[in-house]
Amino acid sequence: MRRLARSSAALLLLLAATTTVVTTTDLPASALENGLARTPQLGWNDWNSFGCSVSDALVRQTADVMVSSGMAAAGYQYVNIDDCWSTRSRNGNGDLVPDPQKFPNGIRSLADYVHGKGLKLGIYSSAGLTTCAGYPASLNNEQRDANLWASWGIDYLKYDNCGDTQGRSGQQRYTAMRDALARTGRPILFAICNWGNDDVGSWGPATGNSWRTTGDIAGNWGSVMGILDAQPRWAASARPGAWNDPDMLEVGNGLTDTESRTHFSLWSLLNAPLIAGNDLRSMSATTRSILTNTEVIAVNQDWGGRQGNKIADSGDQEVWLKPMANGSAAVVLLNRGGGTATVSTTASALGLGSASSYTVRDLWTHTTGNSGPTISASVPSHGAAMFIVSGGGTPPPGGGTSVLRGVGSNRCLDVPNGDETSGTLPIIWDCHAADNQQWTRTSAGELRTAGGKCLDVYDNGTANGTAVEIWDCNGQANQQWRLNSDGSLLALGAGRCLDVIGNATANGSAVAIWDCNGGNNQKWRTT
Structure with a gap:
């Protein structure tokens, strides 16, 4: 220092x-001060594509592809194991045990492999007696489990909300794990997954690096839009080191390419953790290009940390704005309808004042042009245009x-x-x-x-x-x-x-x- x-x-x-x-x-218990996730975390999780079929081989192959595909270079670093990784019971010492069929070399060896790729490894548990799939979880064993994960070299914990909670509030259960992780001395990113329950917006920023705001996402347009609709009320809770989490990405996982681009645009604007949920090993070139669009990722990673929010709603057409730290505006023009539509906003609505000309950078076509006070685009069904708008003589914020x-x-x-x-x-x-x-x-x-x-x-x-x-x-x-x-x-x-x-x-x-x-x-x- x-x-x-x-x-x-x-x-x-x-x-x-x-x-x-x-x-x-x-x-000692007023804030999460672990120095992590100063911008939203980027990575991958096995659950959306594989459920309980996680294995050592899958994780190693995914780490390999994360590097070879350009995802690591674009900022993705966490390779996260979800539920079902352990045996059905603890051992005689009370410790969790990796399933020897799925992880024959244990987790420490896997962590070493992932770290050797320049990446980080995540693990999963729940703030109850069992996980969502019925495996042993961490309630009443917070310090034992945290110490074990630290000894394995774990860098990330997704902490779910399943199993018997013994009548304890979410804040009590998640704070217990927060403090246990801190006592290990190892920096472990703490991702709370309590589905937006227990007024988590009021205590989440002092407890986790991110917290889920809704139930689980699914790989279809209705699910993505339903979760999007729930996000505006959470915007004020986010800050560097503590992010609202509308759940993992379904890019390339049941959505069309157009819908995937829209989903990625909006989650980036929302400062959401960008955790891919598809099978990276077999993704298409288009899916890879979406996940590695560094101009869109840069909006998500903007150091100012202001979460985007909806500023206009005309039924099927919406405008979403994120003020950027350099005084420009990131904007998504969203068309939720069944046919192509023109979606518009103005520089004044984006907080850029009034001038005759603005610079508009299209983050998907990677082209730059000029516009008058009205910014508009022809947007296909279920599509989105995403721009950085700047200029007009507007001073910094x-x-x-x-x-x-x-x-x-x-x-x-x-x-x-x-x-x-x-x-x-x-x-x-x-x-x-x-x-x-x-x-x-x-x-x-x-x-x-x-x-x-x-x-x-x-x-x-x-x-x-x-x-x-x-x-x-x-x-x-x-x-x-x-x-x-x-x-x-x-x-x-x-x-x-x-x-x-x-x-x-x-x-x-x-x-x-x-x-x-x-x-x-x-x-x-x-x-």
Whole structure:
């Protein structure tokens, strides 16, 4: 980590300024801080195509194809085993046992093979006494199982919701496994699969790297559209490290090629984990081209982490928008109807202002053109057009240089005495608009001082109360901010908001990051 040789002067200054600072040790169960899935995870899972017919050979062959097909180069890295991988009972020591017929060399050997391909291996269990297929699961054995998986080199856990739960809530059962995984010391991505139950949107971001929002997907158009319809209400829960999961991809798995492109476009716009569910070994060239479309994947992997959402619905024609971190707009024009239709939107509706010309990049034809204020396409039945729209003289999100006036305090974010030494802690102070209160919002999501330093979350911290300082700009996620429509400033690397500690209003009061709560001490006006 950077600044190792440096003392914790910044943190000590913040501690001196207020007694309400909270550190990570004070909050052992408040947040998932495993550093994983800062963008949605990409990979493959055997269940949609193979069900219980998983085996060592299948997983090895799939890892081979993931590399040879170009999927690994496009960003896919997890090769995930689903249900039915174990014997029907634990051994005498109480441990889960890989089925010797399916995995004759055990899981550790398989993990070594997958890792040798530059990929990662995932495993499956359930937060009940049995899995969905009736195999032993992990309720009451969380630490034993987590330790075993870590010893095998497992990198990903899909954790289902089947079996007798002994009356415990979803939050209790999933938090128990979250903490067990953390205690292993091995980074294991935690994918919650409780089908959107138990109000998971309220506790999922603090518990898993992703959480299912619905029941299981199937390889047909009706299923894909039904799951899509359930997604808008979940959008506010997603952030880097914690993603809504509308279930795995059915690209090339019962859908037409047109429907597969639509499905992939929308799941990418939704910031969904892109987990392929088809047989990679026999996929068509078209299916491979869909899954490896790096321009569409780039929308999913945009560091800003804003989930796309529906902005217009005209029956069979819909418009879905994802604001990109560089100020452009990713848009999907969707035609759910039975015949070709023209689907349109406007640059103004996409948040790009009003101008006479915009640049439009077609992410499926890989062509770039110009458009007036109306963006439209002729879209086939069950099809989608996907574009990146930019230009029009639109500044970066919230762009320009301005002061940041706290709504609760009516004082401005200030670099004390204009001291631009790296490590200086900003405060709030009477607004006077001198250079030490001027902040420039860049297309990279930075907030730069007049002297060119960046507003920085101390040492890449993510816990409530972590200090905010100024530091040399370096492009890291802890220097990326998003000014939301409600006036909050979201630290994208941490998923928390810039907060005047303790609702203070006096000159010299400290700022830090804190869970976003809508309070006036987290709202800022640009003037």
